[in-house]
Amino acid sequence: MNCYAVILAGGRGERLWPVASAKCPKPLLPLGGEGRSLLRAAYERVAPVVGAAGKVYLVTDAGQAGRMRAALDLPEEQVLVEPEGRNTAPAIGLAAAYLSDRDPRAAMIVLPADHLVRKEEEFRRVLRAALGAAAQGHLVTLGIRPTFPATGYGYLRRGTKLMQSEERDVFRVAAFAEKPDQDTARRYVASGEYSWNSGVFVWRVDRILEEIDRHVPDLAKVLDDLSPELVSSRGDPELARRWAEIVPVSVDYGVMEKAGDVAMIPADVGWSDVGDWHAVWEALQRGVGEVASWGKHVGQDTARCLVWTTPGKVVATLGVQDAAVVDTPHALLVADLGRTQEIRALAREARPAAPDWEELRGHDSAGMLSVLEAFPVQCRDALARGQAADAPESLAGFRRVLCAGMGGSGITGDLLARLLTVEVSPHRGYDLPHTVDEGTLLVGISYSGNTEETLTAFRQGLERTSRAMAITAGGELARLCGERGIPWLEIPSGLQPRAALGYLLLSSVPWFSGWGVLRYDVGPALKLLEDMAGELAPGRSGNVAQQLAENLHNCVPLVYAGDPLTSVAAFRWKTQINENAKQPAFWADLPELCHNEIVGYELTQALLPSACVVFLRSSFDHPRVRARVDILKEVLDRRGLQHLEVWARGESPAEQLLSLLYLGDWTSAYLALRNRVDPSSVQPIEELKERLGSGQSS
Numbered sequence: 001m002n003c004y005a006v007i008l009a010g011g012r013g014e015r016l017w018p019v020a021s022a023k024c025p026k027p028l029l030p031l032g033g034e035g036r037s038l039l040r041a042a043y044e045r046v047a048p049v050v051g052a053a054g055k056v057y058l059v060t061d062a063g064q065a066g067r068m069r070a071a072l073d074l075p076e077e078q079v080l081v082e083p084e085g086r087n088t089a090p091a092i093g094l095a096a097a098y099l100s101d102r103d104p105r106a107a108m109i110v111l112p113a114d115h116l117v118r119k120e121e122e123f124r125r126v127l128r129a130a131l132g133a134a135a136q137g138h139l140v141t142l143g144i145r146p147t148f149p150a151t152g153y154g155y156l157r158r159g160t161k162l163m164q165s166e167e168r169d170v171f172r173v174a175a176f177a178e179k180p181d182q183d184t185a186r187r188y189v190a191s192g193e194y195s196w197n198s199g200v201f202v203w204r205v206d207r208i209l210e211e212i213d214r215h216v217p218d219l220a221k222v223l224d225d226l227s228p229e230l231v232s233s234r235g236d237p238e239l240a241r242r243w244a245e246i247v248p249v250s251v252d253y254g255v256m257e258k259a260g261d262v263a264m265i266p267a268d269v270g271w272s273d274v275g276d277w278h279a280v281w282e283a284l285q286r287g288v289g290e291v292a293s294w295g296k297h298v299g300q301d302t303a304r305c306l307v308w309t310t311p312g313k314v315v316a317t318l319g320v321q322d323a324a325v326v327d328t329p330h331a332l333l334v335a336d337l338g339r340t341q342e343i344r345a346l347a348r349e350a351r352p353a354a355p356d357w358e359e360l361r362g363h364d365s366a367g368m369l370s371v372l373e374a375f376p377v378q379c380r381d382a383l384a385r386g387q388a389a390d391a392p393e394s395l396a397g398f399r400r401v402l403c404a405g406m407g408g409s410g411i412t413g414d415l416l417a418r419l420l421t422v423e424v425s426p427h428r429g430y431d432l433p434h435t436v437d438e439g440t441l442l443v444g445i446s447y448s449g450n451t452e453e454t455l456t457a458f459r460q461g462l463e464r465t466s467r468a469m470a471i472t473a474g475g476e477l478a479r480l481c482g483e484r485g486i487p488w489l490e491i492p493s494g495l496q497p498r499a500a501l502g503y504l505l506l507s508s509v510p511w512f513s514g515w516g517v518l519r520y521d522v523g524p525a526l527k528l529l530e531d532m533a534g535e536l537a538p539g540r541s542g543n544v545a546q547q548l549a550e551n552l553h554n555c556v557p558l559v560y561a562g563d564p565l566t567s568v569a570a571f572r573w574k575t576q577i578n579e580n581a582k583q584p585a586f587w588a589d590l591p592e593l594c595h596n597e598i599v600g601y602e603l604t605q606a607l608l609p610s611a612c613v614v615f616l617r618s619s620f621d622h623p624r625v626r627a628r629v630d631i632l633k634e635v636l637d638r639r640g641l642q643h644l645e646v647w648a649r650g651e652s653p654a655e656q657l658l659s660l661l662y663l664g665d666w667t668s669a670y671l672a673l674r675n676r677v678d679p680s681s682v683q684p685i686e687e688l689k690e691r692l693g694s695g696q697s698s
Ligand code: PA5
Pocket: 406, 407, 408, 409, 410, 445, 446, 447, 448, 449, 450, 451, 454, 496, 497, 498, 499, 579, 682, 685
């Protein structure tokens, strides 16, 4: 009989808080023995029974699919992705529907991805016996001989003997029992009639589909409508819509308790569901004083303890008994080792509540969010200001542009480099490169007009070229231009420089257009910015910028981009996160980072455990860059590093560029609020300028 294995990788492991989480789900914890994850151990346990690696399938939800697939190195077609987890019956139904198309009479072994089995060879022998019973049409489940009166497991009551398979007795299941209280559990264990329900099932594909049809008709209806292509599709909105209709139900409750032909085979396989820290303590190798540890632990007079810590951190215990000490970068759990089954409620309480953005808005004392909301208006005003005066004829005919500017003003040079047809060099610093000559248009850009480096470079440039202009709200730069008769674009004062990007960038666009060197028309992008303002302003539901801020909260963002358009956006995300949200952030370019940064992942988890890669994506990404991003994601998954992806919006390069910049600005401002800091204040920058006596330079 043809045989497939289906590993269900949906469990999050709530009672293994604070280690297990959506970002680090329980199947990926290294508890499978010999440093393997539980998922890998499940795979290696079952693969020899089905005979070929190509016959092991994984069912997981969309949020986890990448991580799970990478952890097993499975080809994409062996990973069936539920749009969202709906408990075990739909997950099993999905796999059965898919396999039925290949061979409806095939056998199907279903096993959870997050259990531990110490006696793997015996487990495989039991499975082979179960396959014999499944061939006869029975729905077989493995019954684990209880070793203590557990209250955390469901139980099976053994009925009459049905048959023998591979010299093992196969029994009818007389009853399923829900998780019992302590007294009932004791009675069950003492009676010798009960086994733990292991969640491991063996049946023929056609038989489980028949039973789903009979007992969960709504699910059967959805499964009937799914084509194999749809089942194996990823992110298909049709599948997501149909899946959302399904009422979540477990296969035990929805099918097995109601089906007529349910059999069990007793199994003594060293099974544990590793469901809580006590179970982890049992699963791990214990040393002196029955202490089990993961990570670096030093202890004195410490006994019967579980100690878990993150790489790079040491936990020291003195005079501690019967405790679970679980340390992560974000949370520390100290619990009585005998009470770790009770952790669920505590974990819920300890988890940060969803942010109250309305309350957090109080940190925006200088009104950064309002400025952001009015950004499209600022952009239109900026274009109008540029249009108000003709591009000065005296400056025309330049071969290249050099933009001298720092920080929030300096990025204007990088952006112009993407928007113009001539070479644009952003210059950040004092001394100009030797290439500045009469063929160079020198653009001094300083919002305040008083930035030391910008003024020094601008003054130097005036000695080398007569083609010079400035963009500023005033200060020394405006004075200098007035004194020397240099054309300058005056922009409104009173904003934070980085919040004045619309003015800094777009006021000069009509001039560059007049000189015939504008590559992309930015006008149509303003409509998109207006739409985005409507979606990202405070109080909008499903606010993507708030969600991103929440994802990046307590993280060190590593912002990656793979195209000149997105790389300037990545740089802007980094600087905005620094200045607005007051937190560290870094950025890097693809494909370059594949030649250096990627090697640093080896120690990232130890040295920067809260790193989170943010891929800025664009439809203009080079196909080979796309391939690299896919591989990188797998590498990150394998290393247990978080990542997320942000796509540029719109069709044109200008739309894609501005949409990413705008989303980054919103995200950094919300992140500031999440960090309970004022996005507008940049005290350290001001202090430094003050100490250097900015504006005094010559
Ligand atoms: O955003 C900021 O506040 C800074 O990055 C400034 O832009 C930077 O210090 C340069 O000042 P200015 O833009 O006034 O030249």
